Amino acid sequence: MRGMLEKDANPPLGDGGDATARELLAKAMERPRALSTRELATLLRMPDPKPLFEAARSLRRSVVGGGVALRGLVEISNICEKNCYYCGIRRDNRNPKRYSMDAGEILAAAGWAHEAGYGSIVIQGGERRGEAWTGFIEGILREIHTAFGDKLGVTISLGEQTEETYARWLEAGAHRYLLRIETSNQSLYAKLHPGDHSWEKRLNCLRTLKRLGYQTGSGVMCALPGQTIEDLAEDIAFFAAEDLDMIGMGPYIPHAETPMAGWSGAGELGAARRLDLGLRMIAATRLHLHDVNIAAATALQALAPDGRERGVLAGANVIMPNVTPRRYRAEYDLYEGKPCLGEEAAQCRGCLERRLAGIGEKILWNRRNDPLHARCSR
Numbered sequence: 001m002r003g004m005l006e007k008d009a010n011p012p013l014g015d016g017g018d019a020t021a022r023e024l025l026a027k028a029m030e031r032p033r034a035l036s037t038r039e040l041a042t043l044l045r046m047p048d049p050k051p052l053f054e055a056a057r058s059l060r061r062s063v064v065g066g067g068v069a070l071r072g073l074v075e076i077s078n079i080c081e082k083n084c085y086y087c088g089i090r091r092d093n094r095n096p097k098r099y100s101m102d103a104g105e106i107l108a109a110a111g112w113a114h115e116a117g118y119g120s121i122v123i124q125g126g127e128r129r130g131e132a133w134t135g136f137i138e139g140i141l142r143e144i145h146t147a148f149g150d151k152l153g154v155t156i157s158l159g160e161q162t163e164e165t166y167a168r169w170l171e172a173g174a175h176r177y178l179l180r181i182e183t184s185n186q187s188l189y190a191k192l193h194p195g196d197h198s199w200e201k202r203l204n205c206l207r208t209l210k211r212l213g214y215q216t217g218s219g220v221m222c223a224l225p226g227q228t229i230e231d232l233a234e235d236i237a238f239f240a241a242e243d244l245d246m247i248g249m250g251p252y253i254p255h256a257e258t259p260m261a262g263w264s265g266a267g268e269l270g271a272a273r274r275l276d277l278g279l280r281m282i283a284a285t286r287l288h289l290h291d292v293n294i295a296a297a298t299a300l301q302a303l304a305p306d307g308r309e310r311g312v313l314a315g316a317n318v319i320m321p322n323v324t325p326r327r328y329r330a331e332y333d334l335y336e337g338k339p340c341l342g343e344e345a346a347q348c349r350g351c352l353e354r355r356l357a358g359i360g361e362k363i364l365w366n367r368r369n370d371p372l373h374a375r376c377s378r
């Protein structure tokens with residue numbers, strides 16, 4: 001059965017019954033990459049996702065171990081040269097007050113994350129090109145590396161760049177890169193972006209990052225208008241085919257100041273179904289890939305206060321608490337309902353520790369927690 005994402009929380013199973021789904025779970029737990037795309041779609045459609053989440057969490061514990069790794073997220077700038085139709089900080093949105101953190105502020109945020117025991121940071125921002133930006137980021141990466149050496153893992157997520165830029169940033173001290181493919185369906189990608197954005201170019205960037213030696217992460221948005229369960233199953237097959245080390249996925253959440261918010265189907269799925277799809281994707285991805293790092297994205301928390309914990313219960317092993325200075329947070333306005341806008345980083349730290357303890361998970365403090373997949377496959 002092929003069709004748009006179903007609205008109800010318990011969509012009908014496309015093929016096979018409950019027994020089939022149970023057999024598929026056993027097969028997936030036995031060895032990585034065991035399932036066909038059709039079988040992945042069957043898992044994503046399970047009427048009751050509880051066994052799916054339980055299998056994924058249990059597999060996560062046995063393969064990558066217990067505990068949750070943290071990455072302090074520094075949203076360094078909301079200035080972006082691109083115009084993705086879904087994103088609140090797209091170039092043509094005149095409403096956010098544009099900002100760029102200076103080198104001192106970025107270094108201070110990295111230092112705070114290190115002191116707090118987070119073990120890794122993610123430097124994320126809008127996509128910008130040119131020597132001034134490339135050199136600025138390169139300088140910061142060197143300063144961070146000089147200050148903290150290999151004790152602090154450094155991920156960057158600054159969009160599509162040239163091979164030379166990626167190589168310079170790697171040499172300056174970054175060792176992980178996140179670049180979501182957004183969807184593996186090329187015609188859906190074309191609908192979500194203006195004509196000058198290219199899916200092939202994004203894929204080539206991912207392959208370049210991998211070839212250069214970055215621990216490479218990608219991911220997709222789910223609950224997109226026009227997306228099907230088969231698209232999501234293909235997304236998981238894409239992660240396997242590209243041999244990724246890290247996966248970051250989250251539900252699409254409309255933003256009123258973007259073109260996509262007005263599209264038919266954009267706001268159709270309720271928060272519960274968006275969250276449900278995000279959790280199913282985490283679980284099915286864990287079951288298919290086994291040893292990668294999977295983040296419980298902030299978008300899950302935007303849909304439910306305990307969204308990130310539910311992500312961990314569905315097989316995720318990474319959380320990215322926000323360490324951006326409070327005065328900038330509201331301006332990094334990707335989608336509606338972004339959480340923790342008013343909290344200082346220290347409050348987030350305490351809150352997260354309590355929340356994870358509540359589901360019986362401990363935080364893996366003061367460790368970089370590189371993905372097992374990257375350690376084993378190189």
Ligand code: SAM
Nearest residue numbers: 086087125126127157159180251252253334335
């Ligand atoms: N500019 C870089 C890039 O696009 O790779 C990194 C920053 S970008 C804000 C990070 C991610 O935010 C994107 O890859 C996209 O998946 C996600 N995002 C943007 N708008 C969103 C929305 N409305 N709902 C959910 N996620 C969104």
Ligand code: SF4
Nearest residue numbers: 080082084087090126
């Ligand atoms: Fe820019 Fe990234 Fe938003 Fe696209 S998703 S508009 S590249 S910040």
